[in-house]
Amino acid sequence: MVKKVLTWGGIAFLVYYLVTNPGGAANVVTGALHWLRNAGNSLGAFLNQIHL
Numbered sequence: 394m395v396k397k398v399l400t401w402g403g404i405a406f407l408v409y410y411l412v413t414n415p416g417g418a419a420n421v422v423t424g425a426l427h428w429l430r431n432a433g434n435s436l437g438a439f440l441n442q443i444h445l
Contacts, residue, residue, distance in 0.1 A: 411418040
């Protein structure tokens with residue numbers, strides 16, 4: 394029960410943050426996309442090194 398309350402509380406806080414601070418939310422999304430791009434590039438480099 395506590396885990397469910399904390400999960401919904403976290404989601405509510407995230408929605409509140411996105412609504413009240415769109416500039417900060419844009420920075421978070423940009424950072425996440427940058428991280429995903431770097432992860433993909435690293436995986437591609439690794440696969441190229443093992444000649445897969």
